Amino acid sequence: MIELEDVWKIFGTDEQAVLAEARRSVPDDAVLKRLRAVIGVGGASLSVEKGELVCLMGLSGSGKSTLVRLINRLLEPSAGKVRIDGGDILSLGPRALRELRSRRIGMVFQSHALLAHLSVRDNVALPLEIRGVARTRREDRADELLVRVGLDGLGDRRVAALSGGMQQRVGLARALAADPDILLMDEPFSALDPLIRHDLQTQFMALSRDLGKTTVFVTHDVDEAFRIADRVVLMRAGRIVQTGTAADLVAQPADDYVRRFVQNARLPARAQDPIVKARAIA
Amino acid sequence: MSDHTARDEAIDRFAAINSTYYRRAFRRIGERRGYVPSLNIAAAVLGPVWLAGRRLWSAFWPFLVADLLAVVLIAFALGGGASAGQSARADRLETLAATRLLEAKTANDRDAGTPIAKSLTRSAAALEQAAKDARQAAEDARTGAWLVALLGTGMLAASRLVAGGLANHIAERRFRAWRLEGDAGKAGFSHLHAAGAAALLAIFVPIVFLHFNDRTLFDAFPSDPAWNSGAAAWLDRFIAAISSAVSPAAGTLTKAINGMLGVMEGILTQTPWPVVMAIILAIAWQLAGFRVFLLTFVAISYLAILGYWEKSMQTVALLGTAALISIAIGIPLGVLCGYNRRVAAIVRPLLDFMQTMPAFVYLIPVIALFGIGKPSGIIATIIFGIPPVVRLTALGIASVPASVREAAVAFGASRTFILFKVDLPTAAPSIMAGVSQTILMCLSMVVIAALIGAKGLGEDVLHALQYAAQGQGLLAGLAILLCAIVLDRVVQGRRVQ
Structure with missing residues (x-):
């Protein structure tokens, strides 16, 4: 279970001064310009249940990619609490943090972020190599995952020889390699063309149901969010505007912005499915 | 039409003075492709000073250099050109010939027909001839100097004509860049910068004329060789x-x-x-x-x-x-x-x-x-x-x-x-x-x-x-x-x- 409690991330030279200012009132652009600061995430609170798939949704610059990086401390929060299964991750030392990242959290990036000089198999096995797993064991595990994401037999290829969709499958396999219980996905399918994106979404939903990983999935695509998410978190200018199921957002939008954001979205049948709803509420 | 007015208003803000003139000029330039003849009298008369006032720096420096080059040619010609050196040489040779002639005369008076007296007379004649040649060369150089003066004046005129003919085009280009800059871009005519350019000219032009009037003034940078050797000695010790x-x-x-x-x-x-x-x-x-x-x-x-x-x-x-x-x-x-x-x-x-x-x-x-x-x-x-x-x-x-x-x-x-x-x-x-x-x-x-x-x-x-x-x-x-x-x-x- 992931819990974020009043988490802030401010980019700038004097984080604390801006933070004090921002806590008093929402600072306007002129003030931020003067302080040369940007509020990446402003006072976000969120909890993700075990096995739940939550989508962070918003326009570019709304802070969703920043927020997801606060969960594994790729970015250091300026204020607030981040807990995983009740354990405060902000108090972890460097070694414990590396341990947490390598054992419990897998991450997928929009730009694949694969290592061009390694084979597909070695890329998938990277998290295990970081953890110090012996070569044969990590290669076996990588091959197993390549089968799982539909790339069986491609382990010996060079990464550059693969198409964009295949590269993203490699990224997904890599995130699963260490068998983490949390998956962070930062716009994994945004750069792909629509057909491949749809295929990967389908495949990912099946995989995620099988594996039951707690997942935070970042996207700017409403349809994608509504299709795959148990719950959707809509962000705007660093702040969380509304949290709820797809049906909630459509039926009871918190404000006009949410209404405009979701008005053209396709609401999949799944959103009305009582089982899914029950799971989301639980 | 509304776009036109917005553009005209922008030109007003950009030009600050004489904006109706620039409205017309910029429109003429914009209406046809290629070079449209458009002479800016102020730019032609003031040259670099105008360019500095309008903050057109990339044009200011080349035109300043062209002006100074023209001034150097004119000053060189007015200072006698190459003839100055030749006349000085002729003067030297003439005095030398005169003394030699005097020596020859005394030698002849004392003892006519001796080899020494003969050679002195020959030498005096040769010197006299050399002096005459130098005088002639100086004369030639003086007419040459007029040519140089003409060249310098022509260059100045040409540079100003080009400046005047290009001024509106350069300004128009700057205007388009300025519109992109928004609030950050400076507009109008800067008297401060124009004064600065005028001051530059006021310093350099007299220096050029002084130099060609008396070549010893700015012959070499007044550096003391001791500074060099002192620094080198310090480095040696270091x-x-x-x-x-x-x-x-x-x-x-x-x-x-x-x-x-x-x-x-x-x-x-x-x-x-x-x-x-x-x-x-x-x-x-x-x-x-x-x-x-x-x-x-x-x-x-x-x-x-x-x-x-x-x-x-x-x-x-x-x-x-x-x-x-x-x-x-x-x-x-x-x-x-x-x-x-x-x-x-x-x-x-x-x-x-x-x-x-x-x-x-x-x-x-x-x-x-x-x-x-x-x-x-x-x-x-x-x-x-x-x-x-x-x-x-x-x-x-x-x-x-x-x-x-x-x-x-x-x-x-x-x-x-x-x-x-x-x-x-x-x-x-x-x-x-x-x-x-x-x-x-x-x-x-x-x-x-x-x-x-x-x-x-x-x-x-x-x-x-x-x-x-x-x-x-x-x-x-x-x-x-x-x-x-x-x-x-x-x-x-x-x-x-």
Whole structure:
């Protein structure tokens, strides 16, 4: 279970001064310009249940990619609490943090972020190599995952020889390699063309149901969010505007912005499915 | 239409004064393609002063220079042009002729017909003729001076005409750029800048005229030679102090370098030549394939047949040592520069300095510290050879995609893991290019290293230079070239093919 409690991330030279200012009132652009600061995430609170798939949704610059990086401390929060299964991750030392990242959290990036000089198999096995797993064991595990994401037999290829969709499958396999219980996905399918994106979404939903990983999935695509998410978190200018199921957002939008954001979205049948709803509420 | 008014309003703000004129002028320019004749009288009259007032700096400087050049020509002509020198010479010759004539007369009066009196008379006549010639030359130069004056005036007029004809076009271009800049862009006519330009002219024009009136005034910069010698003496003391301070360390360093060089030379020159040749050929084949193997074979044959074998192995040992040290220092330094922008900001000018400073300049302190001989040659070679590997390593490290590094961090990688498993492999092509550049740079130093006592092929080139032995020089030079090509190809490996 992931819990974020009043988490802030401010980019700038004097984080604390801006933070004090921002806590008093929402600072306007002129003030931020003067302080040369940007509020990446402003006072976000969120909890993700075990096995739940939550989508962070918003326009570019709304802070969703920043927020997801606060969960594994790729970015250091300026204020607030981040807990995983009740354990405060902000108090972890460097070694414990590396341990947490390598054992419990897998991450997928929009730009694949694969290592061009390694084979597909070695890329998938990277998290295990970081953890110090012996070569044969990590290669076996990588091959197993390549089968799982539909790339069986491609382990010996060079990464550059693969198409964009295949590269993203490699990224997904890599995130699963260490068998983490949390998956962070930062716009994994945004750069792909629509057909491949749809295929990967389908495949990912099946995989995620099988594996039951707690997942935070970042996207700017409403349809994608509504299709795959148990719950959707809509962000705007660093702040969380509304949290709820797809049906909630459509039926009871918190404000006009949410209404405009979701008005053209396709609401999949799944959103009305009582089982899914029950799971989301639980 | 509304767009037109918005544009006109913008022109009003941009021009500030005389805006109706600029509205019309800019519209005329915008309505047709290509050059539309449009003469700006103010610009034509004021020239650089107008350009400065309108802040058109890229046009201001060339037109200022054109004005000053024209003024120099005019002042030169008014100051008598080349005739000044000729008249002075004529004056000198005339006084000399007069005194000589006087001497001849007294000699004749005393004793007419003596050889001395005769030669004095002849000399006086010759001087008189020379003076007349000089006078004539001065006269010619004076008419020439009018031509120069005419040229200068014409140049001034032409420059102003061009300025006037281009002014509206330049201003219009600036106007379009200014509209993009928004609030940040400055508009209107700056009297301050115009005054500054006028002041520049007011300072330089009189200086030019004064100079051609009295050439002694601005003949040379009033520098005292004592300043130069004083600074040099201070540096002498500084270098002496440093070399005595670090001489123990320098001694150790010399010994270490000598040791390394000894090992390299031992391997390359003490081992029987068939073994060394076979190993080199095998390495070439293994690392770079058959074509490089053939090239290496040809190169080795050339070196061996023309008797350069031992010398070339000495050279390779020397530059190999230098290159190894360069790489051993350069890659870590480059990595540091790639990670830390502040370190890079300090190191980069140093590298520029090391590459640009002529080798002969830093040879002096290197010799002062390490004495004459191979270690000095190696150190000079390192100074020249190390920059490429540092630069290209830094470039390679800095261009590792941030996302790849972030991914490694997200999976719990430590800094060491990222350096050795992510950054260095990703930067490897760039680093290898740096290594090969460094080796070539090192090789290009062999002749200079020979100058301070390093043996090898450079010595032969040096000898050829001293005795103007063209054939010898070419043969030895070709030997150096072959060594360089083979080393480069072998180090580059298979990637090049």
